[in-house]
Amino acid sequence: MPESATLTASFQALRDRATSGMPPPVPGPDDAPAALTDTIGATILPRVVTLAAEDGSRVDLTVRNRRVLGVASIHPPDLWQGPVAPAEAGSDAGPEDFAQPLARAVLAVSARGSVRIGSRLPEGPIPAISVKGYPATQLSGAIETIRTEPQVHPVHRFRDACQGHARAWSGEEAGVDIPEGGKVDEPWISARLSEWSAAAGDTMDMRFVRVGGAPPAALALAAAGGECCVVACHEPDDFDRLEAALLTLRDQSGGI
C-alpha cells in the first residue's frame, strides 16, 4: 500500500473514533448554533452536550434543565477568548466572562464545517443545584448578537484580549493603556509603538520577544492592515497566553 494511502486510512480511523456515537453532521454551518441551542433547550437531565467539527475542534458543555452549567472542555484552548479561563468562568458570571466567549467559541467551531452535535452522560461531578446555569434561549440571543455585531479589526481584538497589560496602539484609532501598578510608563510603551510602526510593513507582521534574567519581560508586537499594537508583559505566567493571542490574530487575519 502506498504511504499516502496508509496515512489516509489512519486518519480515517482516528476521525471515525472521534465521531463515533455522534449523529450525522448538521446540514450547514449557519444551522449549527441553532441546532446546538435546540439540543440544550431539549435537555432536562444532566448531560454533556458536544459541538464538534471534523477538524477536531470542539466545545463540550455541561447542561441541565435547559441551561448551560459550564464549559466541560474546549479544543483548541485558544477558541476561548474570555478574560478568565473557561473552567473558572461560571455560567452565572457576567456576559463578558461567559456568554460572549461561549457564543464566539460556538460560532468558531460552527464555521469549521461538517459539525456534529451529540450528548452523553457527564463523567465528572455535576455542578450543585444552586448553580442556575445560562438559559439556552439567552445563548441563542448572545450568538445572534455576536454574529451581527460590526466587524472588529483583528488587531483591535488582539488589543482587547490583552487587557490588564500595558498596551499602545495606532492606526484608525490610537491610544495607550497603562494598568495601575504597571512596570512601564506611557512614554516607554509609546516609544516602542513608534519603533514598531516604523518597522512593520503593510502586511501582517507579528513578533513575540522574551527577555530572560530578572525580572523577565515580554513584548508582543502586532501589525496588520495599517493597524499596529504593542503589549508589554512582566508576569511569566502570562507569556504563553500572550503568544497564543498573537496566534489567534494570525488565524483571524487570513483576509488581510
Place this chain on the structure above:
Amino acid sequence: MASDSRQKTQAAVDALREDVTTCTLAMAVDVETGLVLCTDTASTLPHDMLERMSDTARADLSAPWIAAMGGADRPVSVTRIDSEGHTTALQPAGGEEIVICRSTAAPDHAALGRAAGAIFDVLSSTEGA
C-alpha cells in the same frame, strides 16, 4: 573550528530538533566565524534560505525595542509568527551566537531554552579553546 567541536555543535543542534517536539528546523549561527550548522526534516535546504533566516534573526535580535527591554546583556528570544508557523531566534546574554528554531506550533520555550543553552555552551567552549 576543529572537527571535534563541529561534531559536538552538530550533535547539540540535532538534540534541539529532537527535544522541541514541534521543531522542523534547528540552526546555529556563529557570527564570528560565519559557521552555520543546521538540521531539519527536509532532505535538502537551499543555502540562500538559510542565509535569509540568519539575516532576519540578526535583524530581529538587534531591533531597537530589544535594547529598550534590557536585552543587550540578557538572554533574548524573538519569535516571528506567520502563515508557515513560528520561527524563534535566541541569543545568550552578552553573546553574538544565534540559535534558530522553526516550528509548526508555539514551541515549548523551556525546552527550547535548555536546548539552545547547550548549543551556546558548545560554541563558547570552542571559542575559548
